[in-house]
Amino acid sequence: MTEVIDEQDGPDKARPSPAGSGSVTPNPRLADPKNLEPKHPDHARPNHERPQHGAAQHAAGAHQPEHAQPRTAGQLSRRAVLGLAVGLAASAGYLGIRQIGDDPNTGTAGPTPSSTPSTPDEAAEGVRRASLGGAVLQQLADAVGNGDRAGFLAAVDPRSTGFRDEARTVYNNLRDLPLAVFRMRYVSDDPGAIEPDRLQALGATEAWLAQVEVTWQLKDFDAKPARAILPVTMVARGSETYAASFSERFVSGQRRPIWALGELHLLDGDHSLVVSLHQNADLKAYTKLVDQAVDSVTEVWGRKWRRKTVLYLPAKQNQMEQLLGAQPNTYGQIAAVTMAELDQPQPNAPVRVVANPKLFGELGRQGRRIVLTHETTHIASNATASPVPLWLAEGFADYVAFTAVDVRTDSAAAELFKAVRAGKGPKGLPAPEMFAASSAELPIAYESSWLACRLIAETEGQAKLVQFYRAVHASKGQDGIVKAFRDVLGTTEQEFVQDWQRYLQRLAGA
């Protein structure tokens, strides 16, 4: 066994967080166990996120975290880095967050049906605006499809100079991305959203805010198109209508496409596409790591998946939040998130791994590889739309990651073993609420789930573990896990838990 941590090893000891650095404000929906459970078997977790070891303490709020994440590069303790690897994810809350962002009732974020027209005149006005705005969108989308830069810029307000620069960047980004599909659809508008002083600044006769559904699909990577709602300011000058902003009245908690956030730098590998907002990121190194992650996952899971991973590298924390549609500071302690780039979870959704720019930068190569292998396992196993219980989804992802990158068990399961030796070992398989970002049991939930999966692989063989996972994934009813224990492993959950408890006792030397 080799150590997982390379250059950033350190004493296995908690460090106090520097003053002011521990302000994680979890979204309450993330912390709500109800959000961890899919409402329907086919509508499950839109993402998996991985807070740092210590996120639980941060998220729990009031007291100073015991295992705070050191903030300076080169100071990560082994424990903190392993925390990334086995640390937690409040996987399911994302749907909640995104619904806040795109909920028509929360303001301008979503596809707001424009103020319900109360008179025939208002209805006719709405139709007129939709027709003018729709033509602008068509021109923008056609220009992207045809590689017509001049055509694209002809639809952009000539007097909004700042936005013209931004629009050039968006155009370049969209041309650089391997797009199979790019569409813009006028969903709704709000003529009252543009304040009088803004209208005056625009110098326009008329301006309104349209909510636009943008659909795009990455060639070779996406089975289905990604979707987002983009606010587009429309401005009328005489007989012409133009786009004058893609971010007017943008609200935090609203998801934004990566190509609207700044200049993109792209590189693809054998199985990877790295899309970076960071101009100095070592894209080659990242494609190599993602390619390795895909190979590692394929070795365990088999070849029957797309074997492609898209990695988003935001340059700043707020870009990560915008990509995810998260409130500020929610993701301060989270290394990476696997998200479906859609408003509704569904099988074969376009899934991206979104890295936390700061924490990823601080991680060593091995740590990044563990995180990327874990997240890629979620992609291969369709975990964003699966009835698989969290302990199995997260335990399996860690099983694959720790099979690819050898780690010392007593380092990777330190919290769990401490509990077991103190006679406080788990009574049962980790419940969904243990995976909430606010859960104090976050590290133990991950560590014990990982070892549950490892026990199956050690006693029944890795192929059985995969078969077990697939059986639960394919199940429709609540009893899928019961059946899988019986039919695949020839046991019951109760018996398995007893075996697992003995296994943990033995490993912990209790």
Ligand SMILES: [Zn+2]
């Ligand atoms: Zn995960």
